[in-house]
Amino acid sequence: MHGDKSRVIVNGAYGKMGTMACETIKKHPTFELVAGLGSGDDLQTAIKDTKAQIVIELTTAASVYKNSLIIIDNNAHPVIGASGLDANQIKILQDLCAKKNLGGIIAPNFSIGAVLMMSFAASAAKYLGEVEIIEAHHQQKLDAPSGTAIKTAEMILKARTIKKNQLELKEIIPGARGARFEDINIHSIRLPGILARQQVIFGNTGETLNITHDSIDRSSFMPGIILSCERVINLKSLYYGLENLLD
Amino acid sequence: MHGDKSRVIVNGAYGKMGTMACETIKKHPTFELVAGLGSGDDLQTAIKDTKAQIVIELTTAASVYKNSLIIIDNNAHPVIGASGLDANQIKILQDLCAKKNLGGIIAPNFSIGAVLMMSFAASAAKYLGEVEIIEAHHQQKLDAPSGTAIKTAEMILKARTIKKNQLELKEIIPGARGARFEDINIHSIRLPGILARQQVIFGNTGETLNITHDSIDRSSFMPGIILSCERVINLKSLYYGLENLLD
Amino acid sequence: MHGDKSRVIVNGAYGKMGTMACETIKKHPTFELVAGLGSGDDLQTAIKDTKAQIVIELTTAASVYKNSLIIIDNNAHPVIGASGLDANQIKILQDLCAKKNLGGIIAPNFSIGAVLMMSFAASAAKYLGEVEIIEAHHQQKLDAPSGTAIKTAEMILKARTIKKNQLELKEIIPGARGARFEDINIHSIRLPGILARQQVIFGNTGETLNITHDSIDRSSFMPGIILSCERVINLKSLYYGLENLLD
Amino acid sequence: MHGDKSRVIVNGAYGKMGTMACETIKKHPTFELVAGLGSGDDLQTAIKDTKAQIVIELTTAASVYKNSLIIIDNNAHPVIGASGLDANQIKILQDLCAKKNLGGIIAPNFSIGAVLMMSFAASAAKYLGEVEIIEAHHQQKLDAPSGTAIKTAEMILKARTIKKNQLELKEIIPGARGARFEDINIHSIRLPGILARQQVIFGNTGETLNITHDSIDRSSFMPGIILSCERVINLKSLYYGLENLLD
Numbered sequence: 001m002h003g004d005k006s007r008v009i010v011n012g013a014y015g016k017m018g019t020m021a022c023e024t025i026k027k028h029p030t031f032e033l034v035a036g037l038g039s040g041d042d043l044q045t046a047i048k049d050t051k052a053q054i055v056i057e058l059t060t061a062a063s064v065y066k067n068s069l070i071i072i073d074n075n076a077h078p079v080i081g082a083s084g085l086d087a088n089q090i091k092i093l094q095d096l097c098a099k100k101n102l103g104g105i106i107a108p109n110f111s112i113g114a115v116l117m118m119s120f121a122a123s124a125a126k127y128l129g130e131v132e133i134i135e136a137h138h139q140q141k142l143d144a145p146s147g148t149a150i151k152t153a154e155m156i157l158k159a160r161t162i163k164k165n166q167l168e169l170k171e172i173i174p175g176a177r178g179a180r181f182e183d184i185n186i187h188s189i190r191l192p193g194i195l196a197r198q199q200v201i202f203g204n205t206g207e208t209l210n211i212t213h214d215s216i217d218r219s220s221f222m223p224g225i226i227l228s229c230e231r232v233i234n235l236k237s238l239y240y241g242l243e244n245l246l247d
Numbered sequence: 248m249h250g251d252k253s254r255v256i257v258n259g260a261y262g263k264m265g266t267m268a269c270e271t272i273k274k275h276p277t278f279e280l281v282a283g284l285g286s287g288d289d290l291q292t293a294i295k296d297t298k299a300q301i302v303i304e305l306t307t308a309a310s311v312y313k314n315s316l317i318i319i320d321n322n323a324h325p326v327i328g329a330s331g332l333d334a335n336q337i338k339i340l341q342d343l344c345a346k347k348n349l350g351g352i353i354a355p356n357f358s359i360g361a362v363l364m365m366s367f368a369a370s371a372a373k374y375l376g377e378v379e380i381i382e383a384h385h386q387q388k389l390d391a392p393s394g395t396a397i398k399t400a401e402m403i404l405k406a407r408t409i410k411k412n413q414l415e416l417k418e419i420i421p422g423a424r425g426a427r428f429e430d431i432n433i434h435s436i437r438l439p440g441i442l443a444r445q446q447v448i449f450g451n452t453g454e455t456l457n458i459t460h461d462s463i464d465r466s467s468f469m470p471g472i473i474l475s476c477e478r479v480i481n482l483k484s485l486y487y488g489l490e491n492l493l494d
Numbered sequence: 495m496h497g498d499k500s501r502v503i504v505n506g507a508y509g510k511m512g513t514m515a516c517e518t519i520k521k522h523p524t525f526e527l528v529a530g531l532g533s534g535d536d537l538q539t540a541i542k543d544t545k546a547q548i549v550i551e552l553t554t555a556a557s558v559y560k561n562s563l564i565i566i567d568n569n570a571h572p573v574i575g576a577s578g579l580d581a582n583q584i585k586i587l588q589d590l591c592a593k594k595n596l597g598g599i600i601a602p603n604f605s606i607g608a609v610l611m612m613s614f615a616a617s618a619a620k621y622l623g624e625v626e627i628i629e630a631h632h633q634q635k636l637d638a639p640s641g642t643a644i645k646t647a648e649m650i651l652k653a654r655t656i657k658k659n660q661l662e663l664k665e666i667i668p669g670a671r672g673a674r675f676e677d678i679n680i681h682s683i684r685l686p687g688i689l690a691r692q693q694v695i696f697g698n699t700g701e702t703l704n705i706t707h708d709s710i711d712r713s714s715f716m717p718g719i720i721l722s723c724e725r726v727i728n729l730k731s732l733y734y735g736l737e738n739l740l741d
Numbered sequence: 742m743h744g745d746k747s748r749v750i751v752n753g754a755y756g757k758m759g760t761m762a763c764e765t766i767k768k769h770p771t772f773e774l775v776a777g778l779g780s781g782d783d784l785q786t787a788i789k790d791t792k793a794q795i796v797i798e799l800t801t802a803a804s805v806y807k808n809s810l811i812i813i814d815n816n817a818h819p820v821i822g823a824s825g826l827d828a829n830q831i832k833i834l835q836d837l838c839a840k841k842n843l844g845g846i847i848a849p850n851f852s853i854g855a856v857l858m859m860s861f862a863a864s865a866a867k868y869l870g871e872v873e874i875i876e877a878h879h880q881q882k883l884d885a886p887s888g889t890a891i892k893t894a895e896m897i898l899k900a901r902t903i904k905k906n907q908l909e910l911k912e913i914i915p916g917a918r919g920a921r922f923e924d925i926n927i928h929s930i931r932l933p934g935i936l937a938r939q940q941v942i943f944g945n946t947g948e949t950l951n952i953t954h955d956s957i958d959r960s961s962f963m964p965g966i967i968l969s970c971e972r973v974i975n976l977k978s979l980y981y982g983l984e985n986l987l988d
Contacts, residue, residue, distance in 0.1 A: 111454055112374050112375065112451060112454075113375070113449070113451055113454040113455065113456040113687075114454075116367075116370070116371050116374065116375075116456055117456060119370075120363075120367040120370070120371075120458070123363070123366075123367070124363050124367075126493070126494060127359050127363065127474070127493060128359065128360070128363075130880075130932050130933055131932075132930050132931075132932060134875065134928070134930075136942075139871075139906055139908055139944075142908060142909055142910055142911050143911050143913055144910065144911070144912055144913065144914075144917035144918050145913065145914060145917045150913075165880060165933075167880055167883060167931060168883055169883055169885065169931075170883050170884050170885070171885055171920065172884055172885065172886065172891075172920075173885075173886060173920035173921065173922060173927065174916070174920065175915070175916040175917075175918065175919050175920045175921065176885035176886045176916075176919060176920035176927060176928070176929040177885050177916065177929050177931070178916050178917060178919060178928060178929075179912065179913075179914035179915065179916045179917035180914065180916065181914060185930070185931075186914065186917060187875070187917070187919060187928040187930070188917040188918055188919075189873050189875075189926070189928070189942065190873075190908060190910075190918070190926075191871050191872075191873060191942060191943075191944025191949065192871055192906075192944040192945055192946055192947075193607075193708070193710065193714070193944040193945050193946065193947055193948045193949040194710075194944060194949060195710060201877075201930065201932060202360065202932075203880075203932025203933040203934040203935060204359060204360055204467065204470055204933055204934050205464075205466045205467060205469055205470055205933055205934065206462060206463055206464035206465065206466035206467030206468075206469075206933075206934055207358055207359075207360040207361070207460065207461060207462045207463070207464075207467035207934045208360065208460075208461045208932065208934040208935060209360040209363055209364060209458075209459070209460050209461075210457065210458070210459040210460075210461070211367070211456075211457070211458055211459075212456070212457040212458075212459070213454065213455075213456050213457075214454060214455045214456075214457070214687070215453060215454045216453055216454070216687065216688075216689060216710040216711075217452075217453035217454075217710075218453065219452045219453035220451065220452060220453030220454035220687070221453075222452055222453070223374075223451055223452055227374070246373070246374060247373060360934075377633075377685050377686055378685075379683050379684075379685060381628065381681070381683075383695075386624075386659055386661055386697075389661060389662055389663055389664050390664050390666055391663065391664070391665055391666065391667075391670035391671050392666065392667060392670045397666075397667075412633055412686075414633055414636060414684060415636055416636055416638065416684075417636050417637050417638070418638055418673065419637055419638065419639065419644075419673075420638075420639060420644075420673035420674065420675060420680065421669070421673065422668070422669040422670075422671065422672050422673045422674065423638035423639045423669075423672060423673035423680060423681070423682040424638050424669065424682050424684070425669050425670060425672060425681060425682075426665065426666075426667035426668065426669045426670035427667065427669065428667060432683070432684075433667065433670060434628070434670070434672060434681040434683070435670040435671055435672075436626050436628075436679070436681070436695065437626075437661060437663075437671070437679075438624050438625075438626060438695060438696075438697025438702065439624055439659075439697040439698055439699055439700075440697040440698050440699065440700055440701045440702040440854075440955070440957065440961070441697060441702060441957075442957060448630075448683065448685060449685075450633075450685025450686040450687040450688060451686055451687050452686055452687065453686075453687055454687045455685065455687040455688060461934070463934065463935075463936060463957040463958075464957075467934070605948055606868050606869065606945060606948075607869070607943065607945055607948040607949065607950040608948075610861075610864070610865050610868065610869075610950055611950060613864075614857075614861040614864070614865075614952070617857070617860075617861070618857050618861075620987070620988060621853050621857065621968070621987060622853065622854070622857075696854070698853060698854055698961065698964055699958075699960045699961060699963055699964055700956060700957055700958035700959065700960035700961030700962075700963075701852055701853075701854040701855075701954065701955060701956045701957070701958075701961035702854065702954070702955045703854040703857055703858060703952075703953070703954050703955075704951065704952070704953040704954075704955070705861070705950075705951070705952055705953075706950070706951040706952075706953070707948065707949075707950050707951075708948060708949045708950075708951070709947060709948045710947055710948070711946075711947035711948075712947065713946045713947035714945065714946060714947030714948035715947075716946055716947075717945055717946055721868070740867070740868060741867060
């Protein structure tokens, strides 16, 4: 019998991430994939029919908010991976979950490694004031710096208690010292042969500390999705950021 | 007047570390170097004469225990960098400090970067089961693996909750997969042009997380000594390991 | 008209490499894919019918020799990627090509980056005697060290004119210093999240030189296959190793 | 007897590099240090008195040209490490050596590792069009990018035959994509705990090739000075760039 397995719906099952999520849930010993829904399926009906306990929401920015409301309204635990929610929408969803004591997660990034990298960078910033960030991506990513690099800089700035050295820079060629996010320099590489990498380098007297996260495949998001499914069952509210599910 | 400055003795002031520690304390705005002692000086007399509040103990394995007893007996805060204390001696020193509510620190490694690296490795091990360690040192370091690599492995094993994959290895040339400390593989590089490096690589589906500490100069120990001097004044017991002074 | 395009057959078109090779040739402006053959197709008939000028041979170790004979016998330029040829077979194929002044290539590794890495390692070894190799692969690769690591060590040993320091090693845990291929230490990492990486570290007084090749996808072999197809047309003999096609 | 040893003068023997060069020559089995000269010594007299065969010139930008003329005029082999010679002066010195068939070397960088790094970068650029450069230095180096990074970019541009992809960049924060030297992006890191590092990353379909040179100590220049002394004896002209002495 399947009594021990949590029943999971993947919404947005036909995209790259959704296809991979379905395969991952299918193979997992403690979860049962009860439905993989595309844009033509009705989410509310599916939750009711399958008695789904968890819905992994991987649709588009345009539909994520509406779908999240349906998931919560039907008492399923939301595991929301699609970006596109604004701060106000997140607040409304969190309030709804709080009233129901319903556990869930909204994660802009499901990679456990990336979340740990950012968390360690923030911890190190308490003791090491000098830091620069290098991010490298494939050439289809034209925006620079990456959102993850900016978020990392924000977390470092928030955690930092030590003043950074003020250097009297002289850029012989403009841009050499990278982008400045407040006083943190961020450097963006765009090359083929790289999917996504982020490196945070802390410099201190006579030593450096490097924290580097490398992603070579979208499968890197699967362990974070599984961890989320495992945890939301026992949570009583809707968290924003995978780091909140790591102890 | 010097009323605001903490009075510091460096014991073992003529070794490489001691010389550097004296220079560092001299230049620091909130500490005053009241004595730099060699093997011919009397530590107890010096503490009494200078009214030293902190003693940085950097002598040899042979004399560190005896000196530590004198420091505590004379109510100075010990900052003990020399290795060579066994578990029993550490226990005795901690008991003596506890009775006096005297703050102090025994640190096998004063590099803040190295301590953070080990701490992050232990944290990551809660979520990422697959890990290997690479350490690289100059060619005068003949023992392999390094003490720091082994300590890192111990901390990972203690923190780890996930099982590691069991691989059916086939070493075409013996040693290819490195030293095994329980199920953690450790690889030791010995090359000129490197002082001390340690890298912990966590592998996960589609992603890797690298935490690397690099030391190019003994000066890397100075920030940890300063941090210790700043903290011991307000502590009430004797800590073992710099990580305990990081929040 | 297609007169300017070289006519290419991919033999072994339904494997992972073959499928990718077909797509690559199709998209290329100066090549025309005239056939993609599976195990049921007759290679000799296909060459004759299509007037193929080049055959990319990507079948199995069991059939590569027989197929190579057919390609040469029918005056097509062989681009042979499948491993499984022994030294004697290579010699026979080279003699056949030499008699016909027929250009071709047998490449154990079609990655241009990997070939450059090995070539640079050999060049550096003329000046820098101290070197170690670290290779890292996914956990399905159980043999250690990798063939590429061993080949790199061979090339370094052949090029090296300087004696390496003899260290009096003391392995606290056996295997710490890795596999020894003559006096070159090779370290093998096996972790998820890595496809294939190889790093050669040269150490010298006060400096290190790192040459690292990273492959995250089988597509890394395609530029080498294209380069081979471009060059074989103008060659007069059968080369072993892609490095011979790089100037 | 010393008959087999080449007689060497170090000019500028009291600077950091000069002191190290004197020690290095003294310890070397095939060279004899016949004089270490400071600013008060007369170079011409010293060459004549000591019958020096080689002069290592490590003085300042202000005096290097004048000293080089004296060295050549007195038929000693010049090993010129000081920068500060312009193109015209180099030409004059080369012409003088050519007339006398006198071997010598002018090297802006005596690190063998750095020279190999640049040479490999130029070689790789023949096959791999996509490349970026990251250089990292201590915080006292305020100019960015470094001279070595610019020289590497020049060598790559000269060697490159393949067109680079034109990306439609969007810098969310100005400078994110670094300095552009023609179409090569250069990123400059300035952190404590680093002396000098330079990394060249080539990206290709599915693969990257990294060539990284790390210097942690000025002693990294000594092997290049020794190599130069060994080679100039048998040369017949004055070379510019250590790369010309590597085969």
